[in-house]
Amino acid sequence: MTSPTDPTDPLAHIRDLFDLDDDVVYLDGNSLGAPPKAVAERVQHVVREQWGRRLIRSWSEGWWEAPERVGDRVGRLIGAAPGQVVVADSTSVNLFKALMGAVRNTDRMEIVVDEGTFPTDGYIARSVSELTGLALRAAPPEELDLRDTTAVVLLNHVDYRTGRLLDMARLTEQVHAVGAKVVWDLCHSAGVLPIELDALGVDLAVGCTYKFLNGGPGSPAFIYVPKAGQPVFDQPLTGWTGHEAPFAMSPEYTPDPGVSRARVGTPDIISMLALDAALDVWDHVEMADVRAKGLRLTSHFMSLVDDLPDIEVITPRDEWRGHQVSLRHPEAKRIMAQLIERQVIGDLRPPDVLRFGFAPLYNTFADAERAAATLKTLL
Ligand SMILES: Cc1ncc(COP(=O)(O)O)c(C=O)c1O
Ligand SMILES: Nc1c(O)cccc1C(=O)C[C@H](N)C(=O)O
Numbered sequence: 001m002t003s004p005t006d007p008t009d010p011l012a013h014i015r016d017l018f019d020l021d022d023d024v025v026y027l028d029g030n031s032l033g034a035p036p037k038a039v040a041e042r043v044q045h046v047v048r049e050q051w052g053r054r055l056i057r058s059w060s061e062g063w064w065e066a067p068e069r070v071g072d073r074v075g076r077l078i079g080a081a082p083g084q085v086v087v088a089d090s091t092s093v094n095l096f097k098a099l100m101g102a103v104r105n106t107d108r109m110e111i112v113v114d115e116g117t118f119p120t121d122g123y124i125a126r127s128v129s130e131l132t133g134l135a136l137r138a139a140p141p142e143e144l145d146l147r148d149t150t151a152v153v154l155l156n157h158v159d160y161r162t163g164r165l166l167d168m169a170r171l172t173e174q175v176h177a178v179g180a181k182v183v184w185d186l187c188h189s190a191g192v193l194p195i196e197l198d199a200l201g202v203d204l205a206v207g208c209t210y211k212f213l214n215g216g217p218g219s220p221a222f223i224y225v226p227k228a229g230q231p232v233f234d235q236p237l238t239g240w241t242g243h244e245a246p247f248a249m250s251p252e253y254t255p256d257p258g259v260s261r262a263r264v265g266t267p268d269i270i271s272m273l274a275l276d277a278a279l280d281v282w283d284h285v286e287m288a289d290v291r292a293k294g295l296r297l298t299s300h301f302m303s304l305v306d307d308l309p310d311i312e313v314i315t316p317r318d319e320w321r322g323h324q325v326s327l328r329h330p331e332a333k334r335i336m337a338q339l340i341e342r343q344v345i346g347d348l349r350p351p352d353v354l355r356f357g358f359a360p361l362y363n364t365f366a367d368a369e370r371a372a373a374t375l376k377t378l379l
Contacts, residue, residue, distance in 0.1 A: 015362045025344045025367045030324045030357025033214030042277035079196035092120045094206040094223040097235035099128040102181045104234045108151035110135040118160045150180040158188035158322035163315040193291040215275030223262045239264035293360035294323035304372035327354045344374045
């Protein structure tokens with residue numbers, strides 16, 4: 001068994017970069033990542049020095065380009081070359097831009113969404129369907145039943161409830177084979193495993209930064225628009241910061257030629273720069289190590305809880321999973337409340353799923369063991 005101080009764990013020292021209490025087992029980084037220590041200091045600097053001393057001059061001293069600059073840093077973690085990602089808005093808003101942009105001017109008839117999707121994706125897809133007149137069809141990813149009438153397919157890379165990981169390469173190819181576009185929601189896979197958006201020819205992708213990227217509560221989301229798709233990405237939220245010359249204050253909207261056309265309004269600078277500081281942690285790690293440790297942590301935890309009474313592990317046991325373990329139990333609500341009282345923090349997805357997220361940058365094998373042992377005492 002591997003211990004938290006295992007010398008073969010190349011990430012063991014990274015936990016020290018996070019501001020975490022040692023008596024808490026934090027297994028909810030798949031909902032809200034823990035704060036890297038550098039964030040508090042950076043936010044103070046932004047408020048005191050940049051906002052406080054430089055005042056409005058800060059817009060031309062790095063603030064205005066922050067969505068593209070921080071976007072490139074996120075891009076590096078998801079296989080996107082520079083100039084194709086902006087950090088802005090929420091995932092929900094970016095989903096709207098992506099889906100509307102994907103179906104603009106199409107003569108095709110339907111939008112397909114994976115049937116287990118996180119609710120916001122389904123709600124936004126419904127809205128896009130109503131606004132455009134395209135039909136909306138929910139389908140299981142293993143049987144999408146795509147046609148030459150399919151305009152766009154929206155898929156969650158890792159399922160928020162079960163932790164199942166979809167095969168991005170195979171599904172992207174499958175969608176392209178019928179001439180449709182694919183939009184990937186990377187909320188539960190960004191910062192989890194190596195992703196190759198450029199290499200796979202993905203059309204559009206979105207994701208949040210407050211989970212495994214540790215940007216903080218409500219940190220702005222990202223949207224990926226590949227170079228080749230940028231000239232035709234006519235997203236509907238034509239706010240002034242997506243204009244090719246925002247400060248010309250022209251009455252006519254002309255979109256920026258590049259990825260900045262995905263911007264809408266004034267960026268949320270304090271949250272954006274908190275995320276920027278949080279991303280420094282990634283300068284010291286290889287995504288392959290993060291992935292390897294995440295698989296080991298989750299499989300270790302699964303092996304410890306497998307035989308517990310009335311527990312059903314619903315996360316795939318093979319490598320087609322993200323970094324969470326989901327357990328079904330009829331008394332999930334009581335159990336999660338009691339775990340949290342005992343400082344083991346996971347979460348509940350109704351009606352009966354206990355979720356435990358493992359963030360390899362700060363979770364240890366001892367965390368997995370303490371969580372499993374505490375769970376055992378409650379069953
Ligand atoms: C797959 C997925 N998409 C989207 C969201 C959320 O989107 P937003 O950042 O707009 O709240 C979440 C989590 O909240 C999610 O798990
Ligand atoms: N986005 C969240 C929020 O604003 C408050 C509480 C939780 C969340 C979440 O991230 C939920 C998460 N997407 C999930 O997988 O359930």
